[in-house]
């Protein structure tokens with residue numbers, strides 16, 4: 001039996017309106033105007049952090065690292081730390097006091113303290129009780145007061161009252177660890193050290209710039225990767241970046257100058273690195 005031929009009429013395909021994909025600079029531009037920035041759910045952020053921490057991110061090229069620091073430099077040619085101090089000694093004390101505390105919190109207490117004692121001799125004369133009283137708004141103030149007095153005594157006994165210029169000597173002072181020594185060497189003596197605090201640790205791992213399980217690992221990787229021309233200010237640029245842009249819970253990727261270079265999969269702007 002002959003099959004009845006069926007005529008098929010060509011149905012025009014439904015035309016779908018497809019959105020033109022934005023280029024990376026356009027996407028960042030849109031996000032900066034507040035049109036595209038979207039915070040990933042916490043779970044996605046955590047997964048992105050795990051991915052970053054397991055070194056699954058594509059490493060930065062030397063050209064990309066140079067470009068990132070070139071942009072930091074343009075944005076802030078002379079970055080400065082935010083702790084109040086008047087000389088290398090008060091800087092050392094301020095950094096010791098800032099352990100597990102905010103710079104702003106430390107700055108509320110130190111002007112009155114340094115007004116009375118801006119040398120190890122004056123600090124010893126002030127005494128532990130008075131120091132403790134003056135810094136009682138800062139976390140761990142009892143231990144810190146003890147350390148300030150002990151380090152002042154050691155400075156007088158062993159270093160003629162001066163702050164030593166070597167990492168080994170600095171790290172011998174009570175309350176001074178590698179991070180504090182790096183800050184003092186950098187700010188007081190102009191050495192190109194990189195002090196890895198909680199902000200640098202996060203930025204290094206999150207961006208993929210320096211992935212490491214410990215602050216020391218991150219520090220050594222940053223030291224090896226950052227070109228010498230940028231090393232002196234690198235620590236401040238990265239701290240300020242972590243403190244004001246690459247925030248822990250809600251990074252402001254939409255205002256970030258390195259958004260197109262950053263490898264973090266949890267970015268809040270749709271820009272692939």
Ligand code: SF4
Pocket residue numbers: 206207245246247251252253254256257258259260262263264266267268
């Ligand atoms: S794009 Fe910038 S702010 Fe966002 S995660 Fe990367 S470095 Fe941090």
